Amino acid sequence: MAEAVLQGALHSAVSSLGITTYDAAPQAPDGGSTASFPYVEVGSIVLADFDTKDRNGFDFVARIHTRSRSSTMKEAKLIQGQIYNLLHNGDLIITGYRLILLRRQTSQVTRDTDGTFHGVCEYRGLIETT
Numbered sequence: 474m475a476e477a478v479l480q481g482a483l484h485s486a487v488s489s490l491g492i493t494t495y496d497a498a499p500q501a502p503d504g505g506s507t508a509s510f511p512y513v514e515v516g517s518i519v520l521a522d523f524d525t526k527d528r529n530g531f532d533f534v535a536r537i538h539t540r541s542r543s544s545t546m547k548e549a550k551l552i553q554g555q556i557y558n559l560l561h562n563g564d565l566i567i568t569g570y571r572l573i574l575l576r577r578q579t580s581q582v583t584r585d586t587d588g589t590f591h592g593v594c595e596y597r598g599l600i601e602t603t
Contacts, residue, residue, distance in 0.1 A: 475531050475570065476518055479600065482567040483515045483535055483560075490555050498540070510542040510589070511552060523599055530570075530601035534578070539592035546582045549592040553580055560596055573599040 480496060488494040496515055498508040516536035523532040537556060541549040561577045575598040582592040 482565045514538040528601045541590040549590040570600040
């Protein structure tokens with residue numbers, strides 16, 4: 474359950490920036506994306522138990538992907554900056570949980586073989602049941 478509500482909370486937060494946001498971008502039969510660029514994917518979330526004596530909780534790492542067809546890395550990096558301003562030390566509404574901590578750990582942008590740019594940021598957080 475925590476995975477689903479956390480995924481939804483991150484998706485809602487990032488969507489509020491007005492950038493097309495997916496859990497998984499639509500794919501063409503050849504494996505390419507049919508999504509309109511630029512876009513963001515709220516990717517995998519890895520959870521580990523982080524229980525205390527009084528509450529159940531989770532330590533998590535969430536990957537957020539940015540995709541751009543711009544001629545430079547700038548667009549992907551600007552989107553990453555908007556997401557950073559929103560999430561790093563920010564707040565999330567997570568049904569049934571309280572956010573204790575949310576910080577960006579890593580950020581990178583690379584060029585894919587098709588010429589598009591792919592950014593990946595990892596956010597680490599702690600949540601506990603309410």
